[in-house]
Amino acid sequence: MDRPKAFISVWDKDGISEFASSLAGAGYEIISSSGTARHLRENGIAVTEALDITGLPSILGGRVKTLHPVIMGGILARRGHPSDDADRAKHGIPLIDVVVCTLYPFEEAARANAPKDELIEKIDIGGVSLIRAAAKNYESVTVVTDRSDYELVAHAIANGGTTETMRRDLALKAFLVTASYDATIHDGLADALGRSKDSAETGRVIPLRMEQRLRYGENPYQEAALYAPTLSDPAFVQHSGKELSYNNLLDIDTLLKGSAIFQASCACVIVKHTTPCGTAEAETAIEAYERALACDPVSAYGGIVGFTRRLDMPLAERLSSHFFEIAAAPEIDPDAIEFLKSRKPNMRLLTLTGDYVPRDQIISNRSGFLIQSETLPPLPDRSAGRWIGAPRDDLWADILFAWRTAALAKSNAIALVRNCASVGIGGGFTNRVDAARYAVSQAGDRSRGAVMASDAFLPFPDTVEIAADAGVAAIIQPGGSVKDAEVERRAEELGVSMFVGGTRTFRH
Numbered sequence: 001m002d003r004p005k006a007f008i009s010v011w012d013k014d015g016i017s018e019f020a021s022s023l024a025g026a027g028y029e030i031i032s033s034s035g036t037a038r039h040l041r042e043n044g045i046a047v048t049e050a051l052d053i054t055g056l057p058s059i060l061g062g063r064v065k066t067l068h069p070v071i072m073g074g075i076l077a078r079r080g081h082p083s084d085d086a087d088r089a090k091h092g093i094p095l096i097d098v099v100v101c102t103l104y105p106f107e108e109a110a111r112a113n114a115p116k117d118e119l120i121e122k123i124d125i126g127g128v129s130l131i132r133a134a135a136k137n138y139e140s141v142t143v144v145t146d147r148s149d150y151e152l153v154a155h156a157i158a159n160g161g162t163t164e165t166m167r168r169d170l171a172l173k174a175f176l177v178t179a180s181y182d183a184t185i186h187d188g189l190a191d192a193l194g195r196s197k198d199s200a201e202t203g204r205v206i207p208l209r210m211e212q213r214l215r216y217g218e219n220p221y222q223e224a225a226l227y228a229p230t231l232s233d234p235a236f237v238q239h240s241g242k243e244l245s246y247n248n249l250l251d252i253d254t255l256l257k258g259s260a261i262f263q264a265s266c267a268c269v270i271v272k273h274t275t276p277c278g279t280a281e282a283e284t285a286i287e288a289y290e291r292a293l294a295c296d297p298v299s300a301y302g303g304i305v306g307f308t309r310r311l312d313m314p315l316a317e318r319l320s321s322h323f324f325e326i327a328a329a330p331e332i333d334p335d336a337i338e339f340l341k342s343r344k345p346n347m348r349l350l351t352l353t354g355d356y357v358p359r360d361q362i363i364s365n366r367s368g369f370l371i372q373s374e375t376l377p378p379l380p381d382r383s384a385g386r387w388i389g390a391p392r393d394d395l396w397a398d399i400l401f402a403w404r405t406a407a408l409a410k411s412n413a414i415a416l417v418r419n420c421a422s423v424g425i426g427g428g429f430t431n432r433v434d435a436a437r438y439a440v441s442q443a444g445d446r447s448r449g450a451v452m453a454s455d456a457f458l459p460f461p462d463t464v465e466i467a468a469d470a471g472v473a474a475i476i477q478p479g480g481s482v483k484d485a486e487v488e489r490r491a492e493e494l495g496v497s498m499f500v501g502g503t504r505t506f507r508h
Helices: 016-025 034-043 051-054 067-077 081-089 107-110 116-121 128-135 147-158 162-193 246-259 285-295 314-318 334-343 393-408 432-447 462-470 484-496
Strands: 005-010 028-030 098-102 141-145 208-214 224-229 238-241 269-270 274-282 305-309 326-328 347-354 360-365 368-373 386-388 414-417 421-426 451-454 474-477 497-500
Touching: 005 016, 005 034, 005 067, 005 128, 016 034, 016 098, 016 147, 028 034, 028 051, 028 360, 067 081, 067 128, 098 128, 098 147, 098 246, 107 116, 107 162, 116 162, 128 141, 128 162, 128 334, 141 147, 141 162, 147 162, 246 269, 246 274, 246 305, 246 347, 246 393, 269 285, 274 285, 274 393, 274 421, 285 314, 285 421, 314 334, 314 451, 314 484, 334 347, 386 484, 393 414, 393 421, 393 451, 393 474, 414 432, 421 432, 432 451, 432 462, 462 484, 484 497
Parallel strands: 005 028, 005 098, 098 141, 305 326, 326 347, 451 474, 474 497
Antiparallel strands: 208 224, 238 347, 269 274, 269 305, 360 368, 386 497, 414 421, 414 451
16 A cells, blocks of 8 residues: 655745654655755755655756646545546556645735845745645545644644644644745735835735734623734834733824924824824923923823833933833833833833835725825925915924824814924814814813814814913814805904814824
């Protein structure tokens, strides 16, 4: 009786000699080609060359090694199927019971920005075919695509063979490997060929890898995990603290957007439940922190805080007196890391790398998946917008800062700012009037002489009236309401300068 056969073709040689040795020890004949065969022989494992059963050596500079009817037929043949048995007997095709294959490292080459020709040569053809053939015939063939499964499969074979359940699970995993591989090739080649990936393409395949399994989702009854695109690098590095939660990661997304929006200045952003509760810029990070915290210290409790500049020891000492879930910055001094580790062991301390900037925002709901481009909103342009009432160029810095803060907050968003620090933020309300009232009540006397920003048009004059009563000096809003003329006329009557910028920054 013929020995069972295992076909092994792997790019990643780590652990393969030990696995092949265990298969040989269980009575398997090992079949391989080129580099894998050489590696196994060098490690004392007897190997049958693929060309010995196909009669055809590797050709086209290695592009064709395993694509042959004898090999593919041995994998795909249905056991006990009369016509398949007849074809095998006629053409001398041996059965192959185990396929072990890892693919050319296209992802690694794409990450290294390899030139187009090199990328193309890293597209595996034969390996993907081997994997798909074996996975298709999982009822009889065991397919192994991940070295972490070597020990599991070796143990099963040593104890009577793999079960159909195991082969099924390995096959499903194999199809996931090839699907992700092809999607990664699409993304990597699109970059290399200068082709943009349109959010409105008629079909999308997005390759993702699991970064970490989370304890639970938004609530304890929900399962969750963090996935990232295969060609992306992490947006942050965690130095200390507890494992990040689902809700932490939602908040971090807002913090990362805030870091991008305020990156030109030394700024601090405090986030609670995905919306800012304090923003400020200053000469130093510690001063920016104090000013941001003053906006809403109650909401800041248990929130997360981020900086656009270095987190040093004096700032770490100041942070230690408040309860934050996360503190993040593009640079953190080593002594600040050690200090916060000892004083705040549960605080997650993150260095923001800026390496992953999503091109698309993807939201799933019961209708399907919504995909839109993920870009920062364009800054208001004094020459493109128009002033209602007296222009307040003296307040332009505050106008821009308020506009940025409103763009970061949840709609309907109203932000009040004085001297480039938020003094009141109303976000997540179902109407703009309540958002304005909340921001004004939060600011108190600080609203006098402040600037108000709205993320979308003012549908009625009521928000202007609230601003005027609070002593707000200027408003920036995009305009676009059917009642713009009425709103603008009311602003002039009340002596509130208004800049109509034209760009909405609505954020659900």
